[in-house]
Amino acid sequence: MTTPRWSVGINFDSKCNARCAHCCVSSSPDATANLDDQLVDRIVDQLLDCPEVREIGLTGGEPLIRRRRTVQLIGRITAAGRGVSCVTNGFWGVTQRAADRVLSELEESGLRELTVSFDDFHSQYISVDRIRNILEAARDRRIRIVVNVCVSTTKDASGLLQELGASLDGIQVTKFPVVPAGEARHLEDSEFRRRPITEGMLYCPGTQVIFHNDGFVYPCCSPSIFDTDMTLGRVDEDVRELVGRVERNALLGILRREGFRWFLDAIRSAAPDSPAATVTEVVSPCELCSIIFRDRTAVEAIRPLVDEYLARNRATT
Structure with missing residues (x-):
């Protein structure tokens, strides 16, 4: 059951x-x-x-x-x-x-x-x-x-x-x-x-799949994510497939396991001048998430690091 x-x-x-x-x-x-x-x-x-x-x-x-x-x-x-x-x-x-x-x-x-x-x-x-x-x-x-x-x-x-x-x-x-x-x-x-980023702000408070009136499905109920490209698909797709993508999404998988620290370190290494690399104060973990994932240049820059992370973890599991 x-x-x-x-x-x-x-x-x-x-x-x-x-x-x-x-x-x-x-x-x-x-x-x-x-x-x-x-x-x-x-x-x-x-x-x-x-x-x-x-x-x-x-x-x-x-x-x-x-x-x-x-x-x-x-x-x-x-x-x-x-x-x-x-x-x-x-x-x-x-x-x-x-x-x-x-x-x-x-x-x-x-x-x-x-x-x-x-x-x-x-x-x-x-x-x-x-x-x-x-x-x-x-x-x-x-x-x-x-x-x-x-x-x-x-x-x-x-x-x-x-x-x-x-x-x-x-x-x-x-x-x-x-x-x-x-x-x-x-x-x-x-x-x-806004407050300085502390250890407790480096972890996602949780996910709730949202079917939004803009026609997209998001992996989180925080409005900050609606300003990013972190969508699971369109609202008219199969619901089970959409929700299942939460488990299969590479970025969300790393986020669940490592928190935002991994992304900040990766972005500071690959795109040190980007907004996500230089942020020091945020309203909440949700704003930090938005700053990271709406920074398309930074996210693209860390793609090789994401692939490397996934390959390394597949090899050890």
Whole structure:
């Protein structure tokens, strides 16, 4: 019996009611990138045919703009015995009663975890009251709520969290730094909370295959990778083949075994003047990954070292 081990995300639509300056996937009311419903249905069907898939995450854009469609997808996934998560900005929490109505639909469809993105950037479009309504309504529901807070140098969301007060009791709040991806590339450079690269930043936090609304499949859920050529293929290819490429990709294999240190050392040797060779500070391991793999000249320069590494490891296994 195969043990379920894959976590897969589907970013099926870029449309969002908000236009946040830090949006790492450039979502907005007039964004048009999307995966059509028929294609998403096929992707979900193929994922559910894979016993290795343990969880499917739905994100955007704002998935609950199309609430009926999202609830339908959640129901199909949970009916097949798989876990499902969803990300939202909470625009629908107009009143506590309205929030409870949406949470009831999500709960009945089988959803057990809902991530609410809220911070100083979102608060220009979504009021604190709407998020509070959701948190309070969730106390009567079995859905686990996680609040994701994106922070920059001048926007740490401390005031918003204080306003939410006791409604956050028992709620997991995760803070993470803004990364220079998507719309956030236009922020002042001083907004990014970069730190010197430490040993702990030299390892990938993990992979989650993402079917993205730009038509490509990526080996990671970090928006930083969407700016690189590190794709597994097109979204309309066979799902099992796409996910299997995570295991067979040479660069990802080296990354899993050696971490980013191997790539930095190789690039500093083969392309010492490249951006990846000279980087000393990053926001996170995900930004470091992006800097390395979007540097096409550097990646091409280390190809002989990659081939040598693979040949050496084949000889010893």
